[in-house]
Amino acid sequence: MKSPTQFRQVALVGKYQSTISGPAGAHSRQALEEIANYVLDLGCDLVLEADTATNMGMSRYATLNLEDIGRHCDLCLVVGGDGTMLGIGRELAQYKVPLIGINQGRLGFITDIPFDQYKAVLRPMLAGEYEEDQRSLIRGRVMRDGICVFSALAMNDVVVNRGASSGMVELRVEVDGHFVANQRADGLIIASPTGSTAYSLSAGGPLMHPAIDGWVIVPIAPHTLSNRPLVLTSAGEIAVEIVAGRDASASFDTQSLASLMHGDRIVVTRSEHKVKFLHPRGWSYFDTLRQKMHWNEGVI
Known part of the structure; x- marks a missing residue:
């Protein structure tokens, strides 16, 4: 069964940092065992x-x-959902290890190979037949009195949110040191093209092709309806200052910092690292959108 392979040392990751019990855990372990044995056979x-x-x-x-x-390792296979892939992508981006996603989640925008197709798909990919797709990362910092008190990478988005039991927050938004606006809203999302299909989309933001070198700023339930999503180049710096509101928090993908104070600044820049995804030959971002967004269903 062995065939020529471009990748010698292959890592396998599944359900990262979570313990699964019962039938779901047994199913996940069986899936990982199958994939592991298949890769060894190749x-x-x-x-x-x-x-x-x-x-x-x-x-x-x-x-x-x-x-x-x-x-x-030359390659990392990630088995799970997009959340699993986000965490692994952030960790491995600095090493430039390419990632292949095998979907056991619900959506699968970036873990795009269905589990029941992995054998047919992996064999040619490991032999070098694939499409390469690089995604930018966001570097986010929380500055307090000029000192960085929190720093994290994000692949999807940086989100500033109001407290669960409080009213709106007021946020001062700057781009490259230039004042843009004070926004009163439930929060603000700064999303990458990868994150444009996540929370940003739910809040009314646009879909952005991953090849676009930019970000989108999306207000969450703004008080002024003329506050609309804004697409910006990712080459600059975005700063969001907490002006008013209680119990605001910042989230960098799933990494959170609670209890932001008035005057805290969330500073966002482009990371020097990118995540490299590999997709099956013939893969298209538009095919993914059409399938995951259920476009054309019911159209004759």
């Missing part, structure tokens, strides 16, 4: 991400932590 050296192996009780495979995967 002639690759396989390692499991250490937390995946521990959580799934898969002790018969070699393991590496994510840092060592980044340093030593």
